[in-house]
Amino acid sequence: MATYEDVINLALRRSFFYPSSDIYANAPAGFYSYGPYGTAIRRALIEQWRRLLLERTNMLEIDSAITMPEDVFKSSGHLASFADPITECVKCESTYRADQLLTDHTEKEYKEAQSDEELTAALVENKLKCGKCGGALGPVKRSSLMVKADVGVAKKTNCYLRPETCQGIFCDFAKLYKTMRVKLPQGIAQVGKAFRNEISPRQTLLRQVEFYQMEAEVFFNPREINDVSEFDAVRDTKLNIQLADQDKPKIMTAGELVEKKIVSGTLVAHYLALTQQLMASYGLALEHCRFRQLDEDERAFYAKEGWDFEVQSSVGWLELIANNYRTDYDLKGHQEGSGTDLTVLDEETNNKYIPHVWEISIGLDRTFYAVLEHAYNKDDKRMWLSLPAVLAPRKVAVFPLLSNKPPLVEKAKEVQKVLLGLNPVLDTRGSIGKRYARSDEIGIPVCVTIDFDTLEDETVTVRERDTTEQKRVPIQELWKVLEDVLVRAKRLSTLQ
Amino acid sequence: MATYEDVINLALRRSFFYPSSDIYANAPAGFYSYGPYGTAIRRALIEQWRRLLLERTNMLEIDSAITMPEDVFKSSGHLASFADPITECVKCESTYRADQLLTDHTEKEYKEAQSDEELTAALVENKLKCGKCGGALGPVKRSSLMVKADVGVAKKTNCYLRPETCQGIFCDFAKLYKTMRVKLPQGIAQVGKAFRNEISPRQTLLRQVEFYQMEAEVFFNPREINDVSEFDAVRDTKLNIQLADQDKPKIMTAGELVEKKIVSGTLVAHYLALTQQLMASYGLALEHCRFRQLDEDERAFYAKEGWDFEVQSSVGWLELIANNYRTDYDLKGHQEGSGTDLTVLDEETNNKYIPHVWEISIGLDRTFYAVLEHAYNKDDKRMWLSLPAVLAPRKVAVFPLLSNKPPLVEKAKEVQKVLLGLNPVLDTRGSIGKRYARSDEIGIPVCVTIDFDTLEDETVTVRERDTTEQKRVPIQELWKVLEDVLVRAKRLSTLQ
Numbered sequence: 001m002a003t004y005e006d007v008i009n010l011a012l013r014r015s016f017f018y019p020s021s022d023i024y025a026n027a028p029a030g031f032y033s034y035g036p037y038g039t040a041i042r043r044a045l046i047e048q049w050r051r052l053l054l055e056r057t058n059m060l061e062i063d064s065a066i067t068m069p070e071d072v073f074k075s076s077g078h079l080a081s082f083a084d085p086i087t088e089c090v091k092c093e094s095t096y097r098a099d100q101l102l103t104d105h106t107e108k109e110y111k112e113a114q115s116d117e118e119l120t121a122a123l124v125e126n127k128l129k130c131g132k133c134g135g136a137l138g139p140v141k142r143s144s145l146m147v148k149a150d151v152g153v154a155k156k157t158n159c160y161l162r163p164e165t166c167q168g169i170f171c172d173f174a175k176l177y178k179t180m181r182v183k184l185p186q187g188i189a190q191v192g193k194a195f196r197n198e199i200s201p202r203q204t205l206l207r208q209v210e211f212y213q214m215e216a217e218v219f220f221n222p223r224e225i226n227d228v229s230e231f232d233a234v235r236d237t238k239l240n241i242q243l244a245d246q247d248k249p250k251i252m253t254a255g256e257l258v259e260k261k262i263v264s265g266t267l268v269a270h271y272l273a274l275t276q277q278l279m280a281s282y283g284l285a286l287e288h289c290r291f292r293q294l295d296e297d298e299r300a301f302y303a304k305e306g307w308d309f310e311v312q313s314s315v316g317w318l319e320l321i322a323n324n325y326r327t328d329y330d331l332k333g334h335q336e337g338s339g340t341d342l343t344v345l346d347e348e349t350n351n352k353y354i355p356h357v358w359e360i361s362i363g364l365d366r367t368f369y370a371v372l373e374h375a376y377n378k379d380d381k382r383m384w385l386s387l388p389a390v391l392a393p394r395k396v397a398v399f400p401l402l403s404n405k406p407p408l409v410e411k412a413k414e415v416q417k418v419l420l421g422l423n424p425v426l427d428t429r430g431s432i433g434k435r436y437a438r439s440d441e442i443g444i445p446v447c448v449t450i451d452f453d454t455l456e457d458e459t460v461t462v463r464e465r466d467t468t469e470q471k472r473v474p475i476q477e478l479w480k481v482l483e484d485v486l487v488r489a490k491r492l493s494t495l496q
Numbered sequence: 497m498a499t500y501e502d503v504i505n506l507a508l509r510r511s512f513f514y515p516s517s518d519i520y521a522n523a524p525a526g527f528y529s530y531g532p533y534g535t536a537i538r539r540a541l542i543e544q545w546r547r548l549l550l551e552r553t554n555m556l557e558i559d560s561a562i563t564m565p566e567d568v569f570k571s572s573g574h575l576a577s578f579a580d581p582i583t584e585c586v587k588c589e590s591t592y593r594a595d596q597l598l599t600d601h602t603e604k605e606y607k608e609a610q611s612d613e614e615l616t617a618a619l620v621e622n623k624l625k626c627g628k629c630g631g632a633l634g635p636v637k638r639s640s641l642m643v644k645a646d647v648g649v650a651k652k653t654n655c656y657l658r659p660e661t662c663q664g665i666f667c668d669f670a671k672l673y674k675t676m677r678v679k680l681p682q683g684i685a686q687v688g689k690a691f692r693n694e695i696s697p698r699q700t701l702l703r704q705v706e707f708y709q710m711e712a713e714v715f716f717n718p719r720e721i722n723d724v725s726e727f728d729a730v731r732d733t734k735l736n737i738q739l740a741d742q743d744k745p746k747i748m749t750a751g752e753l754v755e756k757k758i759v760s761g762t763l764v765a766h767y768l769a770l771t772q773q774l775m776a777s778y779g780l781a782l783e784h785c786r787f788r789q790l791d792e793d794e795r796a797f798y799a800k801e802g803w804d805f806e807v808q809s810s811v812g813w814l815e816l817i818a819n820n821y822r823t824d825y826d827l828k829g830h831q832e833g834s835g836t837d838l839t840v841l842d843e844e845t846n847n848k849y850i851p852h853v854w855e856i857s858i859g860l861d862r863t864f865y866a867v868l869e870h871a872y873n874k875d876d877k878r879m880w881l882s883l884p885a886v887l888a889p890r891k892v893a894v895f896p897l898l899s900n901k902p903p904l905v906e907k908a909k910e911v912q913k914v915l916l917g918l919n920p921v922l923d924t925r926g927s928i929g930k931r932y933a934r935s936d937e938i939g940i941p942v943c944v945t946i947d948f949d950t951l952e953d954e955t956v957t958v959r960e961r962d963t964t965e966q967k968r969v970p971i972q973e974l975w976k977v978l979e980d981v982l983v984r985a986k987r988l989s990t991l992q
Binding site for chain 1: 508509510511514516517518519520521522523524526527528529530531532534535536538551556557558559560561562563564565567568582591639643644645646647648649653655657664667668670671672675676677686689691693694695705706830833834835836838919925
């Protein structure tokens with residue numbers, strides 16, 4: 001298995017991602033850029049999400065502004081309570097996250113949900129000092145995670161950069177319900193940037209200030225939580241379920257979750273199953289993943305049920321998705337805060353009600369990291385990225401065997417044109433071995449090599465990334481053969 | 497031709513876009529959200545840009561952080577000079593953009609580039625007063641367009657939200673040059689959000705605080721500005737050229753621009769032609785567009801050549817794209833500001849040099865608006881959006897003739913499955929006439945209707961959006977017929 005350092009070294013070497021603005025010495029921590037291959041893979045992750053989650057359940061995808069007025073976050077509760085406990089050195093003013101500092105330096109695990117007094121007492125009790133200068137640590141206080149944006153000139157409204165994309169969905173729900181002629185249950189989704197003022201951004205993509213979320217909010221009538229006609233299609237989907245009161249996860253089907261009343265209703269099992277299928281399509285194997293049931297202590301006070309989707313990684317279990325039954329908390333808050341009616345009519349009972357929400361909140365950058373780590377392979381001879389073909393940043397590479405022989409280069413360009421729809425890479429630099437190595441490293445599923453025989457008999461060598469197997473193929477059949485190879489490399493539907 | 501109000505009414509009625517967070521009374525101006533159809537169209541505009549500009553010239557696409565440290569904007573010049581001239585009422589403190597106020601209320605045209613003193617004198621001379629309270633207007637001063645983001649807790653670096661996406665490209669150039677084994681000329685592109693503190697955001701998508709750009713920066717050796725091997729492919733592309741010293745635009749080919757030395761070199765003509773082709777694929781006809789040559793007064797001091805791509809609209813000529821020959825200004829500034837070597841080696845002359853930049857900066861939201869307005873059609877009977885099929889938010893709709901007849905609805909679902917790859921809309925509500933009207937309004941190119949004959953003979957009615965022509969087609973041939981229709985409706989390549 002790959003280490004965190006393996007992945008980061010690869011990422012930096014091939015510019016999958018790298019620290020933003022880093023030609024400047026004082027560039028702040030917590031901001032990353034995706035290079036060309038990273039951008040392509042990130043885009044493919046989003047496309048799969050659209051295909052396997054949004055399109056299958058006819059969700060609406062929107063794209064709302066990142067900047068939102070203060071009132072939104074008063075209603076959502078973020079302004080009052082979205083804050084981390086910090087302690088500051090009284091001498092050198094270094095700042096630490098109190099719960100993390102305590103967890104790192106004691107035997108116990110501390111949580112941000114503990115009160116400031118409790119955490120302050122623990123700092124004193126454990127005699128913790130400033131790691132930099134040995135100074136005393138001040139009392140624990142809260143530091144808001146909200147990032148303020150200084151917009152407006154004349155009439156100023158206090159604005160913040162959203163800390164999660166879903167607030168735009170909640171604010172737009174009533175408008176979309178009306179103009180899109182919605183019938184519940186209805187999912188509304190968006191992918192985009194969100195911002196959180198982390199005290200100590202770290203581990204590259206895993207904890208950033210500016211990051212990507214893919215969020216889906218399914219609005220439904222709680223009375224109808226078991227009316228999901230399409231459930232049969234996913235009933236047998238296997239999930240690795242870690243119950244709150246059990247030591248070990250256990251493989252169960254979506255159907256079992258419903259029958260054993262482990263979930264609040266069919267709708268929940270339906271979306272857990274679709275989420276599992278999406279993650280499997282990313283190359284994250286069932287046995288390396290788990291849905292971890294959150295107990296009451298871990299859930300937000302309004303949440304009725306919660307499952308963290310986690311994946312094994314070199315830095316421990318990594319949370320990629322928060323699946324939460326948020327009840328009517330969000331719409332209720334915005335209805336009260338805005339004075340706008342956010343109820344809908346239950347045509348059967350003729351009652352007005354505030355829809356409930358099932359949330360699937362995916363951390364896109366973390367998922368990207370996990371996909372890289374799980375695709376990372378090495379043996380004595382080489383390193384290769386066994387990405388599902390649908391995620392590969394380039395699908396095929398074309399090599400002229402010798403780059404100083406014009407007829408070979410010309411023929412390679414011809415083959416490149418044959419494969420135009422696959423946007424093939426033409427690489428002419430270095431030995432064939434080096435070119436294979438470079439293409440394995442970024443996960444290109446297939447390489448096509450043109451040699452002197454090609455000029456005679458119109459055949460080329462096709463080499464597969466995962467097996468390094470090579471076979472001779474007529475150019476005429478290349479497209480067909482590549483389709484087969486790409487399907488075998490877990491391709492799902494880019495070419496369909 | 498459609499009016500601005502026509503387009504906005506349609507946009508709001510069908511939620512193409514709408515003001516963000518507007519359930520809150522104090523939501524700030526200048527922020528818009530894209531609803532489901534708007535999101536789909538916006539996405540298709542980006543995909544076309546990738547296909548017709550980026551892939552054809554092997555550009556690298558990146559995705560850098562929105563937040564950047566102050567030093568970046570010291571080097572780029574934004575901190576010192578990216579500001580609008582404003583005047584404030586001394587009585588009620590209302591703020592105005594001085595150049596606009598003067599242009600609106602006098603016979604002359606004033607520009608933001610004029611000095612504060614000049615503009616102040618003009619205010620006095622023209623006896624302009626506050627439009628709200630009649631109070632006197634104070635001296636003109638500059639108001640920065642930069643949006644500050646309050647990030648960081650402990651070690652704070654002053655940060656801004658980028659006012660243009662290209663600064664990330666300039667900062668990452670050296671890293672990408674090395675890790676991506678770049679040979680110049682090489683384009684690097686990105687699409688994403690940018691932020692500008694407009695004094696008076698207005699006209700919905702046309703002047704926002706938070707907006708989308710698609711920018712491409714082509715780095716090249718100025719010595720090689722005429723070495724573009726692929727130019728032949730676009731030599732005959734027609735452009736509507738508005739020279740700075742002429743009254744009227746004139747159709748010219750890209751080849752003529754080179755021969756008559758109207759542009760600095762072949763590379764410029766090449767990218768102008770590709771840009772024209774992209775815009776044509778958006779349904780913006782050649783005769784409604786122009787490349788307007790900027791004279792020295794209009795260009796930035798460092799720019800050697802500039803062409804604004806403008807399109808006719810109900811609010812006048814609308815600038816969609818800034819095409820600029822930025823010389824080595826950007827990299828030189830960042831090299832000086834960061835102390836990082838941004839030169840590259842000219843292998844032929846063995847000299848180090850700072851690459852020059854040709855920029856294609858597309859305002860995505862404005863382009864979106866222009867595409868809607870140009871696709872807007874109405875006659876006595878109906879309103880329809882004649883979007884190129886590649887941009888249509890849905891490609892096909894499926895209607896059961898009567899929605900209360902289960903066999904028809906079942907058959908419609910069957911047909912929907914046949915067309916799965918096209919993600920067809922199933923609409924069962926209201927009369928067939930109303931359903932056609934709804935689908936015309938959002939630009940669905942084809943509707944397929946299932947009636948009682950379908951149950952007998954497995955044929956359906958296919959209706960085209962632009963002509964309203966209907967014909968009877970066997971379900972078996974549906975896919976083939978739809979492909980033809982979609983091609984005819986200017987489809988470019990989604991299904992290839």
